[in-house]
Amino acid sequence: MxxxxxxxxxxxxxxxxxxxxxxxxxxxxxxxxxxxxxxxxxxxxxxxxxxxxxxxxxxxxxxxxxxxxEPEGDEDVVIRPTPESNGGTTFWLLSRERDRRGVTIAKMRITENRADNGPQVHPGYEWFTVLSGTVRLQLGTRSILVYPGQAVEFSTMTPHRLEAQGGPAELLTILDHGGEQAHLPGHRQS
Known part of the structure; x- marks a missing residue:
């Protein structure tokens, strides 16, 4: 069989x-x-x-x-994300740790009272799409409003910061290894 x-x-x-x-x-x-x-x-x-x-x-x-x-595999393909909150930001990890593609996929909810650690800079690229609400992306000296259904991709060597604009915002993000370490709780560099 x-x-x-x-x-x-x-x-x-x-x-x-x-x-x-x-x-x-x-x-x-x-x-x-x-x-x-x-x-x-x-x-x-x-x-x-x-x-x-x-x-x-x-x-x-x-x-x-x-x-x-390769065999079909019988591992569980359903990921059951657990929310992790930190300073006005909640993350749901939607990919397995050490994903074979070298990226981390997460859902992120940010509120207007999100703790501000200033702009982040790290090697790599980041991509996100807004699911609901509006996100203000500070990218270097630019301020860009990103609305539901829109997506952005940028070099994370440019100082960047995400803020909720006019209420909470939810987004789906894809982070490379550097982005994972900089943005996700429990993965921060010391």
Whole structure:
């Protein structure tokens, strides 16, 4: 049963990656030196998966064999964030610690009475989108109002500070390692 499930996932990956690239069966087949009918039978489960074919298909798709055949995994995919508050700011960590992409994703709620530690500066980039309320972004000498649905991305080597404008504001943010250490409770540098 486990092998059948893994084979089904591999077949779905092959077809999904092919379609994501807008490739026909003929296009992928020519790239991996298989006939279109063989590739069709592989995708539909009417032909056994062979190692040589999988190596060729993975290479043609631009991925490693490990990526193509890795098990689906049975880890819990639901993240249950716990709010952490600090001086008028509440964070909900929405990614796992030490995320494999090298970023931290968090929901952030800031209030007008947020503790002001002055502008932050650290290596890297930061990205956020406003979910509700209005955020005033102090970016160097500029003051920028960011409204719901708008997003910003900036170098964090520029002194920056976020403030709620006219009431609480909520945002979704993506921080690199430097941003995580500078902004998230429990991750601050000493």
């Amino acid at each position: 486990v092998q059948e499930d893994t084979e089904l996932i591999v077949r779905q990956r092959i077809r999904g990656l092919r379609l994501a690239r807008n490739w026909t069966l003929d296009a992928l087949a020519s790239r991996c030196h298989l006939s279109p009918s063989t590739l069709s039978r592989i995708e539909t489960g009417r032909q056994r998966l062979g190692l040589e074919q999988l190596v060729s298909i993975a290479k043609a798709l631009g991925i490693s064999l490990d990526q193509l055949v």
